[in-house]
Amino acid sequence: MNALIRRMLAALGVLVTLVFAGSTSFWLLGGGRWKYFECIYMTIITLSTVGFGELSRMHEVPGARALTIGLIVSGVGALAYVQGNLTALLVEGVIGQALRRNRMRKQIAALTGHIVVAGAGSTGKHVIEELIATKTPFVVIDRNEQHIQRLSEELLEGKMLFVLGDATDDHMLVAAGIKAARGIVAALTHDKDNLFVTLSARSLNPSARIVSKVVEDDAAPKMLKAGATSVVSPTQIGGRRMASELIRPEVNEFLDQMLRDKDKNLRLEEVTIPEKSSYIGTVLKDTPIRRETRLLVVAVRESDRSFLYNPDPDYMMQAGTTLIVMGEAESVVKLRKMVLDSVAGSSLHLAV
Numbered sequence: 001m002n003a004l005i006r007r008m009l010a011a012l013g014v015l016v017t018l019v020f021a022g023s024t025s026f027w028l029l030g031g032g033r034w035k036y037f038e039c040i041y042m043t044i045i046t047l048s049t050v051g052f053g054e055l056s057r058m059h060e061v062p063g064a065r066a067l068t069i070g071l072i073v074s075g076v077g078a079l080a081y082v083q084g085n086l087t088a089l090l091v092e093g094v095i096g097q098a099l100r101r102n103r104m105r106k107q108i109a110a111l112t113g114h115i116v117v118a119g120a121g122s123t124g125k126h127v128i129e130e131l132i133a134t135k136t137p138f139v140v141i142d143r144n145e146q147h148i149q150r151l152s153e154e155l156l157e158g159k160m161l162f163v164l165g166d167a168t169d170d171h172m173l174v175a176a177g178i179k180a181a182r183g184i185v186a187a188l189t190h191d192k193d194n195l196f197v198t199l200s201a202r203s204l205n206p207s208a209r210i211v212s213k214v215v216e217d218d219a220a221p222k223m224l225k226a227g228a229t230s231v232v233s234p235t236q237i238g239g240r241r242m243a244s245e246l247i248r249p250e251v252n253e254f255l256d257q258m259l260r261d262k263d264k265n266l267r268l269e270e271v272t273i274p275e276k277s278s279y280i281g282t283v284l285k286d287t288p289i290r291r292e293t294r295l296l297v298v299a300v301r302e303s304d305r306s307f308l309y310n311p312d313p314d315y316m317m318q319a320g321t322t323l324i325v326m327g328e329a330e331s332v333v334k335l336r337k338m339v340l341d342s343v344a345g346s347s348l349h350l351a352v
Contacts, residue, residue, distance in 0.1 A: 011082040018078050019043050022071045029061050042068075047075030105175070108139055108161055112180045116141065117187060118167035118197045120148050123213055123234060124187035128155060133265055134329050139176040141167040168196040170204065178204045186212040186228070191219040195226055202227030258326075268298070269332040271339055272322045278342040285313035293335045295327035 022043035027036050034042075034055050042055050046068050058064045114137040117127050124140070131138045132155055140162040142148045152160035165172035167188060178184065184201045186194040194212045201210050212228040214220045220231045244252050258266040273279050279287055289295055299309045303320035317323075325332065 007088070008082075008085045011078075011085045015047075015078050015082055018047060018071070018074060022046065022067070025067050026055070026064065029064050029067065030055070031061075033057070033061075043071060046071040047079065049075065104161055108163070108175070108177050111137055111139065111161075111177050113182045114138055114177060114180070115183045115185060116173065116176045116178055116181045116201075117185045118173075118194075119186070119188040120144075120151055120162075121187065121189060124185070125151060127185050127187055128160075132156065134267060134269070135333055139163060139181075141165060141172050141176050143167075168193055168200070170200050173197070173200055173204060178208070181205060181208055183209040183211070186210065188213070189215075191215050191223075195219070195223060198223055198226045198228045265329045266327065267329050267332065268324065268326050269329075270301075270322050270324055271332070271335050273317050273319060273339065274343055275319045276343050277319065277339060279317050279339065280319050281316060283314045283316050284311060287317075288338070289323075289325075289335060292338070293327065293331040295325040295331050295335060297323050297325050299324040 019040065023036065023039040026039035026042055027034060030039070038055060045052050049072060054068075055064070058068075115131060117124050117131070117138055117140045120128065120140050120142040124142070128138065128140060128151065138161070140148060140151075140160065142162065143164065143166055145164055148160075148162050148164070149158075152158050152162065163172055163176045165175070167173065167186075178201060184197070184205070186197040186201070188194050188197065191214055194214070198210055198212050201208060209229045210227060212223045212231050214223055214231045214233050215235070217233065217236070220233065223231045241252070258268075284297060289297065297311060299307055300311050300315065300317075301307050301322040301324065303318060307324075308315070323335075325335065
């Protein structure tokens, strides 16, 4: 949009320059016999190729008609340039933007099981980057149109789904598909705003997982009472990370490389075994997880919420067992599909 406006202004600049140059040239050639306004009038009707009539006694002024011919030729090109950019501004700008927003609304309305990110500031941006890296569908709510458009171009080549508005407004949450979302991230600047988002999100979607940012430590219990599933304090995490850099630098280096490696895109992820899955009652070594996805199962969380680290190959999976795996994001997507297919009874069978 900004590029279109710049091109439109450049085209208008060319046209204004031609009008000024033509008017001044007529006035100088006439030696004062024509008023400057008459020269402007003559220039404009010449550039527009209307041709109502010449200035009085123009034929007596040497070069006046040659100037008129030059203005006609240059005016055709200048006006075509202005008209072209004006059309582009209307079609690609106002009309195009309306069409894009309408298309975006339809895409958001069709989403289920996505994440709603309230706030695309310094914290929300990193949330968005992680959702993109893990190929998790999401919708962003932010009131700053220029900022969110810039983020969309930088992170998803302009294809990011977003809603412009105040995330504390229930209408904006509904527009972002809150009722069909599986999770909400409240990443606004102030605790009171995140509290409003948490309260609204919990009332609109009682089953959603809500993760809220907290700035002040005493805001955490209030956020949990308001309905947040969990809270995250960026200052607390930052402090712990600084201590870890001193105590366990190699571990931090490993985690940094795992998260920042754009080629491998390694992640720690979780996949839950649902009811009626054909994996239920099967031991880990007899599943195709390692062979087909090359994921490493580093832990499991059982139905009683207890963790078992580095599970034995003979560990038997049950309904509700959550696998904590490490590997590439693409492999995690593949494993989730395998688990879903195991419920549907697809052709993906257990390994013998």
